[in-house]
Amino acid sequence: xxxxxxxxxxxxxxxxxxxxxxxxxxxxxxxxxxxxxxxxxxxxxxxxxxxxxxxxxxxxxxxxxxxxxxxxxxxxxxxxxxxxxxxxxxxxxxxxxxxxxxxxxxxxxxxxxxxxxxxxxxxxxxxxxxxxxxxxxxxxxxxxxxxxxxxxxxxxxxxxxxxxxxxxxxxxxxxxxxxxxxxxxxxxxxxxxxxxxxxxxxxxxxxxxxxxxxxxxxxxxxxxxxxxxxxxxxxxxxxxxxxxxxxxxxxxxxxxxxxxxxxxxxxxxxxxxxxxxxxxxxxxxxxxxxxxxxxxxxxxxxxxxxxxxxxxxxxxxxxxxxxxxxxxxxxxxxxxxxxxxxxxxxxxxxxxxxxxxxxxxxxxxxxxxxxxxxxxxxxxxxxxxxxxxxxxxxxxxxxxxxxxxxxxxxxxxxxxxxxxxxxxxxxxxxxxxxxxxxxxxxxxxxxxxxxxxxxxxxxxxxxxxxxxxxxxxxxxxxxxxxxxxxxxxxxxxxxxxxxxxxxxxxxxxxxxxxxxxxxxxxxxxxxxxxxxxxxxxxxxxxxxxxxxxxxxxxxxx
Numbered sequence: 059x060x061x062x063x064x065x066x067x068x069x070x071x072x073x074x075x076x077x078x079x080x081x082x083x084x085x086x087x088x089x090x091x092x093x094x095x096x097x098x099x100x101x102x103x104x105x106x107x108x109x110x111x112x113x114x115x116x117x118x119x120x121x122x123x124x125x126x127x128x129x130x131x132x133x134x135x136x137x138x139x140x141x142x143x144x145x146x147x148x149x150x151x152x153x154x155x156x157x158x159x160x161x162x163x164x165x166x167x168x169x170x171x172x173x174x175x176x177x178x179x180x181x182x183x184x185x186x187x188x189x190x191x192x193x194x195x196x197x198x199x200x201x202x203x204x205x206x207x208x209x210x211x212x213x214x215x216x217x218x219x220x221x222x223x224x225x226x227x228x229x230x231x232x233x234x235x236x237x238x239x240x241x242x243x244x245x246x247x248x249x250x251x252x253x254x255x256x257x258x259x260x261x262x263x264x265x266x267x268x269x270x271x272x273x274x275x276x277x278x279x280x281x282x283x284x285x286x287x288x289x290x291x292x293x294x295x296x297x298x299x300x301x302x303x304x305x306x307x308x309x310x311x312x313x314x315x316x317x318x319x320x321x322x323x324x325x326x327x328x329x330x331x332x333x334x335x336x337x338x339x340x341x342x343x344x345x346x347x348x349x350x351x352x353x354x355x356x357x358x359x360x361x362x363x364x365x366x367x368x369x370x371x372x373x374x375x376x377x378x379x380x381x382x383x384x385x386x387x388x389x390x391x392x393x394x395x396x397x398x399x400x401x402x403x404x405x406x407x408x409x410x411x412x413x414x415x416x417x418x419x420x421x422x423x424x425x426x427x428x429x430x431x432x433x434x435x436x437x438x439x440x441x442x443x444x445x446x447x448x449x450x451x452x453x454x455x456x457x458x459x460x461x462x463x464x465x466x467x468x469x470x471x472x473x474x475x476x477x478x479x480x481x482x483x484x485x486x487x488x489x490x491x492x493x494x495x496x497x498x499x500x501x502x503x504x505x506x507x508x509x510x511x512x513x514x515x516x517x518x519x520x521x522x523x524x525x526x527x528x529x530x531x532x533x534x535x536x537x538x539x540x541x542x543x544x545x546x547x548x549x550x551x552x553x554x555x556x557x558x559x560x561x562x563x564x565x566x567x568x569x570x571x572x573x574x575x576x577x578x579x580x581x582x583x584x585x586x587x588x589x590x591x592x593x594x595x596x597x598x599x600x601x602x603x604x605x606x607x608x609x610x611x612x613x614x615x
Contacts, residue, residue, distance in 0.1 A: 096227040099200035100192065103227070107220045115188070122191040122207055125176060186210070195230065205233040212240035218248045226255035234259065238266040243273065250276035253284060263288040272298030275305040278316060288320040290348075296330035303333030307341035309378045312507070318346040322533065331358035338365045338526050339375075340508050346531040350572065354534060359543025362532070364525075366550035366568060371513070371521045379509040379521075386510070527554060527567045535574040544578055547571065548588040555591065569595045 094110060096103040101119045108116040162170045173179065193205035206225070213221075213236065225231060241249070246269050253259060262277060262284045274289050275298075294302075302321075306313050331354055338344065371379065514522040554567030571592050578585055593599045 094223075096223050097201075098227040098229060100203045100206075100224055100228055101200050103224045104190065104220065107223060111216055111220065113216070117188040117190050117211070119190045119192060121197065122193050122205070193233075201228075202230055203228055204230050205235070206231065207235045207237075208239055209235070209237040213245060214240075215244060215248070218245045218252075222248060222252050222255075225252055228256075229258065231256055232258050233261040233263075235261075235263040236265070236267065237263070241267040241269055243269055243271045246271075246273060247276060250279065250282075253277060254279065254281040257283060259283050261286045263290075265290045265292065268293035272301065274298060275301035278302070278305040278313060280311075280313075283315065285315055286318045287316060289324070290320055291323040294321060294324040294326060296327055296333075298324075299326045299330030300333045303330075303337040306334065306337035306344065307339075308337070309340060309374050309509075312341050312343070314343050316344060318348075319344060320346075320348040321352070322348045322350040324352055326352040326354065328353075328355055328358035328361070332361050335361040335365050338362075338529065339369065339523075342508050342526070342528045344529060346533075347529060348533040350533045350535040350537070352537055354537040354539060355577075356540050356543035356546075358537075359534065359539045360546045362534075363543075363546040363550040366525045366527075366529075366547075367553040368514075368522045368524055371509075371523055375509060375523075376521060379513075382507055382510055524557065525550070525554070527557070529568060530566070531570040532568060533572045534576070535572045537576055539573060539576040540578055541582060541584060544573065544576075544582065544588060545584040547573075548584050548591065551588065551591050551595075555595070566595065568592075569597060 094103070094106050096107075104119055105116060164170055188211035191207040191209075192203045193207075194200075195202040195204055225234070236249075241264065246264075249264075250273075253262065260283065264274070264277065265288060269292070272292075272294055274292065274294065277284065277287060289302075292298075299321075302319075306316070306319070326349065331349070334347070334349075338347075509523070511524060516522065551568060551571070558566050569592075571588070573585070573588070
């Protein structure tokens, strides 16, 4: 009966399925789809966003290819027979030999070589198709993507906007590599806006993508979490080097996050190196700097060597140092004033003071009636006597002040003052700076500005600051450095070595220095001395092991 009713309604067209109107509504081409909310699954989010943007060719998301593991040799295990028992295997018949696999022959009748096992073969057109390679902690879970590699195809504005929606939702993403992606000024700015939104991003490589504005310093903003930045082969000139140097550090600002900066294979000259040398005067965070395959000569090497040894502070740096010292001194004074011990001491001092010395400041109100009545009850003679007495007291106070000022000046000239029979030294400006700096160094939670380090005051008013002891690796290979530049670097490394012996807190200084393929002979005396000194500082250097025959030959010689 029920089926007949349904058929009847179906004939009349009065019965419709529950999903009928909804499916018709979904198939409406004029209806705007709801925006896709990224879930952190990169493959799903990326593919869906590409479809919604109307892309004809959607790059595939594939795991990053790795070399297959080499086959392990089969270990031959010899089984020992137990004593007192006969070996049944010796009497057993040998197993039949396995048939050899048939080998394919070439046209000449020679056997074909088997395919290699260390890599996989792909079709030539498939190899050049755009794809996004990823590294995952767990290949079965899309939300575990940790690294993204994009190489050899152009990333335009629609594509970088898709990445802007996907990457911030990936919690485990810590590395992004873009090689030869044809970035422009617009896409570079969008990329710089994505980086602060990726909280766990630490490694960023943008290589082989020259940009007209050379605005790669946007990737080093203060809010950027990147610690390792590689900008190789981007055609960076002295203009881009100036922007990067200022992003590393100035007198008022220091980059506190970037640890390594790779600028190999660019077009930086001695003028551009000067900006990096200026930044390293105050930057105490950068550990590794790569400037290989550039256009650096002796002038640039000398400017870099100066920051490793002592250098005089400029006028701007001296002003900033005084400003920091005054701010630090004011904070210390406020802390001491707000401490409860000082409050108790002040209250005790006020209680112990005699009535004549206690301050009689009012709160701005009118005087009391008793004081007014006493003033009205005085005679004219008493008022005259009080006036003369007040003048004498004022004169005595002025004479006392003058004598105190004179005593202070004379004590300052002598360099000491006498207080209750005890001779104490008057603190000078250098002593005050030393006390402020030492108080700041005791606070390990605060980041100490390099301008607040201990300095040396010369007689001519020049202030000398110790050089940068934080940078541990410098790559200057494939440049145009000659004898003068190598000699300047050797003297700077010698100063660092001597300073590290007497001051353990300053660090070891430069540990690796690469000067291969420069305009200097390997037999140069300065280069040999520099290499010998750097070998002693290299933590991974191992002296060659001599055989007994070589030692005997040396002893005979």
